[in-house]
Amino acid sequence: MPAHASRDAAPDGAPTVPTDPAPDTALVLVNLGTPDAPTPSAVRRYLGEFLSDRRVVALPRWLWLPLLHLVILPLRATPVAKKYASIWLPGDDGGSPLAAHTRRLARAVQAQLPSLRVVDAMRYGTPALSARLRELRQQGVRRAVVLPLYPQYSTTTTASVADVLAREHALPTRMVEDYHVDAGWLDAVADSIRAHREANGAGEHLLFSFHGLPQRLVDAGDPYARQCEAGAAAIAQRLGLARDAWTLSYQSRFGRDKWLEPSTEGTLHALAARGVRNVDVVAPGFAVDCIETLEEVAMMLAEKFAAHGGTLRYIPCLNDSRPHAHALADIARRALENWT
Ligand SMILES: C=CC1=C(C)c2cc3[nH]c(cc4nc(cc5[nH]c(cc1n2)c(C)c5CCC(=O)O)C(CCC(=O)O)=C4C)c(C)c3C=C
Ligand SMILES: [Fe+2]
Numbered sequence: 001m002p003a004h005a006s007r008d009a010a011p012d013g014a015p016t017v018p019t020d021p022a023p024d025t026a027l028v029l030v031n032l033g034t035p036d037a038p039t040p041s042a043v044r045r046y047l048g049e050f051l052s053d054r055r056v057v058a059l060p061r062w063l064w065l066p067l068l069h070l071v072i073l074p075l076r077a078t079p080v081a082k083k084y085a086s087i088w089l090p091g092d093d094g095g096s097p098l099a100a101h102t103r104r105l106a107r108a109v110q111a112q113l114p115s116l117r118v119v120d121a122m123r124y125g126t127p128a129l130s131a132r133l134r135e136l137r138q139q140g141v142r143r144a145v146v147l148p149l150y151p152q153y154s155t156t157t158t159a160s161v162a163d164v165l166a167r168e169h170a171l172p173t174r175m176v177e178d179y180h181v182d183a184g185w186l187d188a189v190a191d192s193i194r195a196h197r198e199a200n201g202a203g204e205h206l207l208f209s210f211h212g213l214p215q216r217l218v219d220a221g222d223p224y225a226r227q228c229e230a231g232a233a234a235i236a237q238r239l240g241l242a243r244d245a246w247t248l249s250y251q252s253r254f255g256r257d258k259w260l261e262p263s264t265e266g267t268l269h270a271l272a273a274r275g276v277r278n279v280d281v282v283a284p285g286f287a288v289d290c291i292e293t294l295e296e297v298a299m300m301l302a303e304k305f306a307a308h309g310g311t312l313r314y315i316p317c318l319n320d321s322r323p324h325a326h327a328l329a330d331i332a333r334r335a336l337e338n339w340t
């Protein structure tokens with residue numbers, strides 16, 4: 001029973017147990033967004049919205065929008081739709097892995113926080129963050145903690161969620177900026193790596209693969225890379241790994257700019273050239289599995305590494321696991337305690 005639902009009423013209508021009040025506080029778990037279908041038109045719609053955000057691509061609009069709509073989207077929609085089709089989850093609770101896992105994660109966090117109303121939302125596509133906030137207000141919610149599912153802060157992701165909060169005045173909100181060295185989250189990631197290695201055997205090397213970012217943004221002060229480094233080091237320390245037993249790299253490069261180095265693909269190449277045959281890859285920048293982890297790492301990069309004679313074992317994201325839900329619930333509780 002959802003926390004806000006009434007309990008049974010006696011046949012004469014008198015309540016047998018006191019009725020729970022509807023929660024007046026919400027927790028909104030926000031993820032990036034994803035297409036509604038694995039089709040070129042849905043991918044075009046999603047990428048069109050995502051890549052039109054100045055936080056993501058800062059080129060002058062007169063230059064970027066024609067390039068995006070006349071070149072990039074027509075070229076990208078069909079091949080990217082095929083990639084989504086290869087990872088699409090079946091069933092009523094399926095769909096794009098990013099959407100399905102985020103929805104399930106919100107349910108898992110709801111189970112930990114019965115006195116709040118916990119919902120999922122997306123920065124691009126549906127369920128849209130702005131619509132979710134208005135919906136919550138209509139349901140009687142009076143304030144919301146907004147938790148972007150980005151452990152590391154970036155101007156391209158977290159700040160873009162803050163942009164929506166700044167222009168959407170449906171509810172008073174407080175946003176969690178990052179949780180890259182939150183002890184509960186670090187423990188959850190370290191425990192998931194340990195459990196995976198115990199169940200499947202430990203590779204000779206552990207690769208922490210984070211989504212990349214243009215180097216220019218880092219040079220301009222984006223703390224993302226520093227936070228990735230601090231988090232990876234803290235997780236490696238919890239696992240008792242020697243410094244030469246793990247590497248941090250960046251994946252999912254887009255466009256022609258110089259992006260953060262080293263790249264995940266180049267690092268795997270270098271490891272193979274050094275004779276490393278078994279590599280475990282974990283992607284702690286992604287709260288839930290998505291096209292970038294499932295298609296790019298677990299399928300495409302694993303195949304390339306196999307072509308060098310090696311085995312890449314992909315360690316899944318925390319997704320809707322209990323330790324993940326527990327860590328996020330603690331972060332949300334603290335944000336509420338510190339609400340000023
Ligand atoms: C300039 C382009 C991009 C920047 C900057 C960028 C930053 C960034 N992205 C994530 C997390 C995710 N990105 C995902 C997909 C994705 N990212 C880009 C481009 C940039 N990302 C594109 C074009 C795509 C779509 C796929 C493709 O066309 O190749 C996803 C997965 C979405 C899904 O549907 O599964 C996530 C998650 C972070 C954390 C980040 C900055 C730190
Ligand atoms: Fe991205």
Ligand SMILES: [Fe+2]
Nearest residue numbers: 252291292296
């Ligand atoms: Fe990608």
